[in-house]
Amino acid sequence: MPECIGIARLMTNDVLAVETRPAAPADLPRIAALQALAFSPGRFARTAYRVREGAPELSPYCRVALVGDRLIAAVRMTPITIGGRPGALLLGPLAVDPELAGRGYARRLVAEVADAARAGGEALILLVGDMTYYGRLGFARVPPGQIRLPGPVDPARLLALEIEPGALEMFRGMVAARS
Secondary structure, eight states, X not given: OOHHXXXXXXXXXXXXXXXXXXXXXXXXXXXXXXXXHHSXXXXXXXXXXXXXXXXXXXXXXXXXXXXXXXXXXEEEEEEEXXXXXXXXXXXXXXXXXXXXXXXXXXHHHHHHHHHHHHHTTOOEEEEEOOHHHXXXXXXXXXXXXXXXXXXXXXXXXXXXXESSTTHHHHOOEEEEEOX
């Protein structure tokens, strides 16, 4: 496990009593409201959303962060295949209440997701995101052309975190939601 992810749990630098746990069906309306607050409606047109279409909204790896009853952060994790090979997850969306951004809640959720993925036998976490942010969490760029999504993606934004050392080399081809 990359050292930065293990440290992330210790970096939540505020005094709020934050609980993190797996997301539950009852959380879905609040997760949708948080995503609407954190992202523009244009998010639905992005290629990563095409992968998630038809996939269950929750997987065992989805997590939320709460302060009391207030949902302040959430991450969706979609089990995927890459070139027909199982063992990977698509991270996103990862949303944090804009009032509480920059306090480590997203890093904490990503660290917990990586731990859960490891425990669940997953080998790789894939996402479309900003290397400046996700690189600090252990993600690296996927070599151009190695992994494809069903639509346009800036190759510099296709990132992966190896849960199993050397896993990225094992995955090649088109991404699809796991059924």
